[in-house]
Amino acid sequence: METKQIPPLHKLQVERTRATINRAFLSVHSLMLLALLYYRASWFFFFLTSHSHTWTFTLTWFLLLTSELTLSFIWLLGAAYRWRPVSRTAFPERLSDDSQLPGIDVFICTADPAKEPPLDVMNTVVSAMALDYPAEKLWVYLSDDGGADITLYAMRKAFSFAMVWLPFCRKYGVRTRSPNAYFSKEIEEDDGLIRRGEFCSEREKMKFMYEAFKEQVERAKEMDLTGDDSLSKKAKADRAPLIEVIGENELDMMGVHDKMPHLVYVRREKRPTHPHNFKAGALNVALRVSSLLSNGSHILVLDCDMYSNDPTSAKTAMCFHLDPTLSPSLAFVQFPQMFHNINPNDIYCGQLREVFKVWWYGCDGLNGPVLSGTGFYIKREALYGTAPGLDLPKDLIQRRQWFGHSNELLRTLRSDYKCNIVENGLQSNGLLQEAHLLASCNYEKGTKWGKQVGFYYDSVVEDYMTGFRLHCRGWNSIYYDPPRPQFLGNAPNTLNDCLVQFKRWSTGLLEITFSRYCPLIYGIMSGHSILHTMCISYWAFMPFYSIFALCYATVPQLSLLNGISLYPKVSDPWFALFATVFISGSFQHLFEVLHTGGSFRTWWNELRIWMIRSVSSNFFGCLEIAARLIGVRRVDFGLTCKVTEEDQVVRYAKGVFDFQGAGIILVPVVTGSILNMVALIGGVGRVIVEGSYSELMVQLFLTLLITISSYPIIEGFAIRRDAGRVPPLITFFSIICTMVLLSLGLIVFTV
Ligand SMILES: O=c1ccn([C@@H]2O[C@H](COP(=O)(O)OP(=O)(O)O[C@H]3O[C@H](CO)[C@@H](O)[C@H](O)[C@H]3O)[C@@H](O)[C@H]2O)c(=O)[nH]1
Numbered sequence: 093m094e095t096k097q098i099p100p101l102h103k104l105q106v107e108r109t110r111a112t113i114n115r116a117f118l119s120v121h122s123l124m125l126l127a128l129l130y131y132r133a134s135w136f137f138f139f140l141t142s143h144s145h146t147w148t149f150t151l152t153w154f155l156l157l158t159s160e161l162t163l164s165f166i167w168l169l170g171a172a173y174r175w176r177p178v179s180r181t182a183f184p185e186r187l188s189d190d191s192q193l194p195g196i197d198v199f200i201c202t203a204d205p206a207k208e209p210p211l212d213v214m215n216t217v218v219s220a221m222a223l224d225y226p227a228e229k230l231w232v233y234l235s236d237d238g239g240a241d242i243t244l245y246a247m248r249k250a251f252s253f254a255m256v257w258l259p260f261c262r263k264y265g266v267r268t269r270s271p272n273a274y275f276s277k278e279i280e281e282d283d284g285l286i287r288r289g290e291f292c293s294e295r296e297k298m299k300f301m302y303e304a305f306k307e308q309v310e311r312a313k314e315m316d317l318t319g320d321d322s323l324s325k326k327a328k329a330d331r332a333p334l335i336e337v338i339g340e341n342e343l344d345m346m347g348v349h350d351k352m353p354h355l356v357y358v359r360r361e362k363r364p365t366h367p368h369n370f371k372a373g374a375l376n377v378a379l380r381v382s383s384l385l386s387n388g389s390h391i392l393v394l395d396c397d398m399y400s401n402d403p404t405s406a407k408t409a410m411c412f413h414l415d416p417t418l419s420p421s422l423a424f425v426q427f428p429q430m431f432h433n434i435n436p437n438d439i440y441c442g443q444l445r446e447v448f449k450v451w452w453y454g455c456d457g458l459n460g461p462v463l464s465g466t467g468f469y470i471k472r473e474a475l476y477g478t479a480p481g482l483d484l485p486k487d488l489i490q491r492r493q494w495f496g497h498s499n500e501l502l503r504t505l506r507s508d509y510k511c512n513i514v515e516n517g518l519q520s521n522g523l524l525q526e527a528h529l530l531a532s533c534n535y536e537k538g539t540k541w542g543k544q545v546g547f548y549y550d551s552v553v554e555d556y557m558t559g560f561r562l563h564c565r566g567w568n569s570i571y572y573d574p575p576r577p578q579f580l581g582n583a584p585n586t587l588n589d590c591l592v593q594f595k596r597w598s599t600g601l602l603e604i605t606f607s608r609y610c611p612l613i614y615g616i617m618s619g620h621s622i623l624h625t626m627c628i629s630y631w632a633f634m635p636f637y638s639i640f641a642l643c644y645a646t647v648p649q650l651s652l653l654n655g656i657s658l659y660p661k662v663s664d665p666w667f668a669l670f671a672t673v674f675i676s677g678s679f680q681h682l683f684e685v686l687h688t689g690g691s692f693r694t695w696w697n698e699l700r701i702w703m704i705r706s707v708s709s710n711f712f713g714c715l716e717i718a719a720r721l722i723g724v725r726r727v728d729f730g731l732t733c734k735v736t737e738e739d740q741v742v743r744y745a746k747g748v749f750d751f752q753g754a755g756i757i758l759v760p761v762v763t764g765s766i767l768n769m770v771a772l773i774g775g776v777g778r779v780i781v782e783g784s785y786s787e788l789m790v791q792l793f794l795t796l797l798i799t800i801s802s803y804p805i806i807e808g809f810a811i812r813r814d815a816g817r818v819p820p821l822i823t824f825f826s827i828i829c830t831m832v833l834l835s836l837g838l839i840v841f842t843v
């Protein structure tokens with residue numbers, strides 16, 4: 093008998109040519125690096141043991157050796173990303189039977205109505221409600237860590253708006269379902285196909301309704317802002333829990349429950365005496381509350397600024413989750429983070445090209461990427477603390493130790509994940525009351541929440557930590573980067589915001605590096621593949637780029653000023669080695685940038701921002717973690733601001749660096765620029781006078797490269813007078829730091 097062939101839901105392609113080229117490059121480059129380290133180390137030991145040289149040589153060569161070793165080590169870890177890149181295609185249109193689709197709970201997090209405008213948050217909420225998925229299986233939860241009444245108010249309004257917006261989108265096949273994004277485009281790509289008279293008038297009507305909704309929210313916000321500021325601070329730090337299912341009565345009255353997804357507002361309890369564990373804490377509350385109400389077997393997590401840009405993402409993710417060969421060990425499907433506000437210049441490299449166009453493709457060819465905070469569909473089961481295929485503890489006492497004492501919650505722990513809402517509504521069965529208990533501060537006490545169950549608390553990069561631990565437990569993940577961005581967010585567009593964001597990541601990553609979960613050790617100990625462990629560990633060691641960058645931005649320059657050569661002469665064969673390593677490394681980067689749709693300018697911008705981040709964000713991350721390790725301070729989340737002033741937007745659009753608001757984090761950057769500029773002038777003078785160009789060639793080149801790439805910074809403190817220039821106080825501090833460094837150089841090299 094002939095069996096009907098079911099077409100596959102997705103396809104995997106290993107990029108063999110790229111893998112071969114990468115591997116060849118990696119082998120040659122590693123050999124060259126080894127030789128270079130040999131050169132450095134042998135001279136270092138020579139200086140160390142010979143008595144004819146001063147300790148200055150030993151010290152400088154030690155610094156260079158350390159920084160080159162660090163760089164090579166991080167490079168080697170990153171090499172694993174290039175080992176087996178793959179790409180995927182999914183065919184959501186082949187999922188014909190809606191009845192087989194599992195329930196999805198969407199968690200959206202917001203934390204501060206001042207930094208995250210409620211209207212934008214509501215756009216994300218509405219776009220999530222408008223996912224192309226059976227409405228009765230879709231529940232959207234908004235976790236409001238700001239505890240703001242304005243957010244709750246805006247949500248009620250958003251629900252009413254969604255009642256007209258969703259039918260409109262469905263009827264006309266609108267793909268951009270965040271109303272703000274939709275109406276700010278003149279024509280949607282697909283509009284052309286359906287431009288009938290009726291559509292046009294409906295669109296106008298919708299636009300009018302959106303404007304009315306927008307005005308309601310903005311007016312309420314204005315009223316809220318003129319209110320008592322201390323109240324909003326209190327709401328953030330000290331308040332009771334509040335959970336509300338929005339629009340329940342309206343739906344009851346209209347009898348249209350099957351047409352609209354549910355929308356739930358979740359405000360967890362916060363007390364100043366209780367650590368709230370930032371986003372991970374918020375997500376775990378959402379996890380518990382949702383288990384009680386909808387108990388969807390899959391969860392989509394979104395940051396409040398990450399709207400859904402393509403309604404098909406849910407079904408696309410299901411192409412992987414429902415594949416019986418993948419499913420048993422598949423924890424999550426990660427979509428790339430993409431941004432709607434990136435300017436073509438992208439001076440801050442906010443699109444994170446390397447992560448989402450190179451690294452995650454490489455990870456996907458191994459066991460899959462770690463979580464990227466937002467835009468992933470994860471299995472609820474994977475978050476409940478077991479390895480794939482293993483059951484939860486049978487014993488009730490043990491279950492309580494894991495999940496807490498709520499019997500209602502324990503009852504939801506079953507493999508068939510069923511929605512808990514019974515026909516006669518929410519209030520009657522006390523579920524909401526129980527939900528409030530689950531959102532209270534004390535609930536997690538003595539349980540495994542944040543340690544083994546749910547999202548992990550040990551780090552402010554909860555996404556990385558959780559993803560990594562899931563992998564260690566045997567779960568896999570998938571990365572899918574379809575042609576149309578599934579989600580679009582808001583990238584920070586001032587230098588300060590970018591640096592602060594990276595500093596948080598550095599600190600968070602180092603929290604893990606210095607814990608007992610150090611990925612390199614813990615990964616290998618838990619039997620994880622070496623290559624994948626290397627990919628994951630790359631992040632954990634990335635903050636140490638600062639060691640290399642700080643050293644390379646100062647030591648060769650100070651030596652240059654004092655006429656001391658640290659690299660081989662031009663005529664020395666070892667010179668060729670240094671030059672080749674530099675050139676081949678740069679070419680590989682350039683090749684990758686061009687291959688992933690970037691340009692020459694992208695390449696240059698990435699090089700520059702890497703230098704900037706390394707000496708500032710990574711360095712301060714290291715300092716902060718050192719302070720934490722000795723118990724001086726606690727790590728904070730440092731929310732990125734999603735509102736930018738108009739002149740800042742203009743500067744960003746023009747591709748002009750914006751230093752406004754930057755604090756001490758900028759000092760190493762400015763100091764580095766001044767020092768390199770001074771060293772370049774002094775170095776050129778010395779070479780002309782002494783003719784020592786051959787010995788100092790590498791140092792001159794390095795100083796020139798840094799000075800050229802620092803041009804926007806030099807311009808920022810020396811030439812510009814607008815509000816976006818380097819704050820004068822920072823310039824002042826940096827000049828002092830430069831002078832200290834110069835004097836130090838003088839002392840070290842002349843004594
Ligand atoms: O106490 C907190 C702090 C933050 N958030 C939310 O977390 C999300 C991310 O915060 P944001 O300030 O936008 O940080 P980003 O640096 O843009 O976030 C990146 O890095 C985070 C980890 O540091 C990840 O969680 C994010 O998904 C990832 O996009 C936002 O929706 C916030 O509302 C909370 O819910 N509670």
Ligand SMILES: [Mn+2]
Binds near residue numbers: 397
């Ligand atoms: Mn963000």
